[in-house]
Amino acid sequence: MxxxxxxxxxxxxxxxxxxxxxxxxxxxxxxxxxxxxxxxxxxxxxxxxxxxxxxxxxxxxxxxxxxxxxxxxxxxxxxAKPLVQSAVLHIPDIQAEIAKRGESYGYELLARRRRPATADDIARLGIGTRCDVLSLRCRHIAKGRPFALEERLINLDVVPLAADIDFRQVPPGTWLLGHVPWNEAEHRITASLVDQPTAKALALDPPAACLVVERRTWRKRKIITAVRVSYPSDLYQLTARFTPATRSWR
CATH class of the missing domain: 1.10.10.10 (Winged helix-like DNA-binding domain superfamily/Winged helix DNA-binding domain)
Known part of the structure; x- marks a missing residue:
């Protein structure tokens, strides 16, 4: 008190x-x-x-x-409920997206490790000081086929409760969207040939192309999470429909 x-x-x-x-x-x-x-x-x-x-x-x-x-x-x-829209893209709940498509959903936690942030972790999170992180590697499945490989870091200095969550039962993205509000997000979208571990996780024959979405989210200038999600190129597409905030005629 x-x-x-x-x-x-x-x-x-x-x-x-x-x-x-x-x-x-x-x-x-x-x-x-x-x-x-x-x-x-x-x-x-x-x-x-x-x-x-x-x-x-x-x-x-x-x-x-x-x-x-x-x-x-x-x-x-x-x-407040977390924002779900950025300027062009939304932050997806993969489980909900697959269900919305009317497809059966499956999920596997492939790796989980709590550790002090490495130099690579710090670079991915974009922070200047060390912190404890929870490193997660997950596979999402749609209709029995690997749909996405999720590689996520959660900043435990900001979200310490995440260390106690059983992510074998709930996908980390679903849990974060439901429990941790955010007010800023950054997306980076690339297409790339997959490496051998990614190809194995997604049941692809290299060389194979994937759509890779890298995202970071913040709350009050504190980084919450950094995630890299790889999708087989034939299973996922990004669509955005929007109007300009202002209009000028010349």
């Missing part, structure tokens, strides 16, 4: 405000409070942090302005 009180009118002590906001953000970022989770009511937070209602309101307003939570009048505050 926070010992400092701020019940008098006037400016909210910045250190207290920052501590409460950081604590709530950590619960959200770690996945302990997943999207849709109800934030404790204002009076509950007042009791928890031993502070004024003005301080709590300022914290919740700041989180709402940042898109971290949604405030619903008369109902309460909730962890």
């Amino acid at each position: 926070v010992a400092v009180r701020a019940r008098k009118s006037g400016a909210v002590p910045q250190a207290l405000y920052q501590r409460i906001r950081a604590d709530l953000e950590e619960k959200i970022m770690s996945g302990r409070w997943p999207p849709g989770h109800r934030i404790p009511f204002e009076h509950e937070l007042v009791d928890t942090y031993n502070c004024s209602r003005m301080t709590v309101n300022k914290v919740l307003s700041g989180l709402a302005d940042a898109g971290v939570i949604e405030r619903k009048r008369g109902v309460g505050s909730f962890v």
Whole structure:
């Protein structure tokens, strides 16, 4: 419980405000409070942090302005649902995509390792300092045929809860979309000939081409995950339909 009180009118002590906001953000970022989770009511937070209602309101307003939570009048505050659209591409849930196509879905966790980030991990994550990562290698199957090979790094300094998830039962992408909000994503799309391990995992005869989607996602400038997904070229396509934000006539 926070010992400092701020019940008098006037400016909210910045250190207290920052501590409460950081604590709530950590619960959200770690996945302990997943999207849709109800934030404790204002009076509950007042009791928890031993502070004024003005301080709590300022914290919740700041989180709402940042898109971290949604405030619903008369109902309460909730962890915001993760965005699912970027400028052109969406972040897919492969399991849901296959089901939407009316095809049977299968999933295999091929490798799982928790470790301090290597130099290659740091380069993939695009960070300047070392962290602990969870390295996952998964195979997604549609109609009995390998559909995608997923190679993912999860930053455990940002999402420590991921270390305790049984990814033999749930695909990491599905779990992350359902539990960890994000507000920025980057896609890199290439076509390349597969190496021998990838060809074996996807049951391809080299030389074979794959569509490779590399993606990183962030929350409040903190990298959450970096993933590389390889698709056999005949099984996957990217389609985007959009309109310009502004239109000019010359």
